[in-house]
Amino acid sequence: MNKITINQHAAEKIRKGIAVLDRRDFAAQDISDGFASLYFEKNFLTAAYFSRQNKGVGWTFETRDFQQLFAQARAQRKAYFDDALTNAFRAFNQDGDGFGGVTVDIYGDFALFSWYNPFIYSIKDEIVAAFRMIYPEIQGGYEKVRFESGMAVSSHLFGEAAPEKFTILENGVSYQVFLNDGLMTGIFLDQHEVRGSLINTLAAGKSMLNMFSYTAAFSVAAAMGGATSTVSVDLAKRSRELSEAHFKLNQLSLNPHKFHVMDVFEYFKYAARKNLRFDLIIIDPPSFARNKKMTFSVARDYHKLISDALEILNPNGQIIASTNHAGLSRTAFLAEIKKGFGAQKFEIVSEFRLPADFATNAADPQSDYLKVFVLEVLS
Missing domain, CATH: 3.30.750.80 (RNA methyltransferase domain (HRMD) like)
Known part of the structure; x- marks a missing residue:
């Protein structure tokens, strides 16, 4: 096992319990993939392994059993x-x-x-x-x-x-999944508590708009929870087929539930022109997205989604604002939301983070990446 010397910054981070390692934690050392022992001032601190990934260059651990x-x-x-x-x-x-x-x-x-x-x-x-x-x-x-x-x-x-x-x-709701077709599976499991809230009380008697809907899992949950109608919008051509399959699985009539394969910003304009209004709007975009017209970043552009949603939201309506961007803090996400609301007053009705099965490292805020707010517009 390689012996690697770390700097004071890394030692303090590890002692706090943060497990992810990045390149600035080390002096000018050649770090190769594999297991290693980490030392600070000649004292052993912890075991780790190195391998470059989407965040950092490795992880500390207490046991490899x-x-x-x-x-x-x-x-x-x-x-x-x-x-x-x-x-x-x-x-x-x-x-x-x-x-x-x-x-x-x-x-x-x-x-x-x-x-x-x-x-x-x-x-x-x-x-x-x-x-x-x-x-x-x-x-x-x-x-x-x-x-x-x-x-x-x-x-x-x-x-x-x-x-x-x-x-x-x-x-209690049926969803269709697939395990051997690219990186997706048909459902994002980290949102099961949000879907549960739609089933229990949140969607009852409401018209709902589901933006970036993917396979419309939120829409199905809302329909099962008594929503009067849902509209699901996603740019992916495959989304309509996969979404309709979810409704059919649960013996839900498609009549009050609509599906649009189009850019969400274009749908906002379409809905405003048609004078469509909704009681509840869900906005759960990818952290980054690109189409022919624009590049979207949650950290930079989420406020635009909020301001567009307000144009087609019924009085005292609600917005479910969601992001899984690990690098965007709760505070920064709320700042984007407030920017979108502008002078319009709102209150946070409820908040969701990762459910218990998505166990997090309490020492590392980025470990608890999911941030979901249920927001109610105030008169």
Whole structure:
């Protein structure tokens, strides 16, 4: 195991509990992929591994006993395994469960591994073997390679092959998922508490607009929660087919539910021209997006979505403002929201962060990346 000397900044960060490492944590040293021991002023601090990824160059960890890590993570999620209304959730979440660079999601009888850097991928056999010891009931596994590799981004990993599309259950609602088709799966599991709120009370009796709708999971949840109508808008051509499939799975009539394949800013203009109004608008964009006309950044442009939404929101209507941008703090996101509201007064009705199955590192604010506010416009 390599011995690496770190600087004072890194030592203080590690002592606080932050696990992700970046290049500024080290003097001018050649850092190669693999396990290492970190030292500060000749004193051993912790074990780590190095591998470049979308954030930082590696992770610290306390143990690489993956059977122990998976067993602990499973015990902490007992409520999810016991929930008869939900069978899709995150089973292991990077440093929130003690080892960065890998996540594991459960989709019914199948598991999905996501690898975030080359080194974690190189030891995947060890990780998968440990997982299968703790989860003998899982029938098959899939993987997604979430770093630049030149390899297929999605593939079958072990056990039985899942159907090309199959149904999972969340909050008693059926959703269609796919595990071997690019990096997406048909649903974002980190939003299950927000969808649960739509089912329980938030959407009842309301007309709802779902922007950046993907497969319209929010819309289906709202319809199941008593929304009078929904409109789902996404630029991806495939979104309509996948969205309609979700409604049909739950025996919901498509008549009061509409789907538009178009740019969301263009839809805002269209709705304003047609004098369309909504009681509830959900805005959950990707952190960055690009089309022929513009490049969108949540950190820079989210306020435009809020101001456009206000133009077609009914009096005392509500906006669900959401982002998964890890680099955008809660404070900065709220500042973008307030910029969009301008002089219009509003209040925060409720707030969501990552659900408990998406375990976070309490020492690292970026670990809890999801920020969702339910905002009500005041008269």
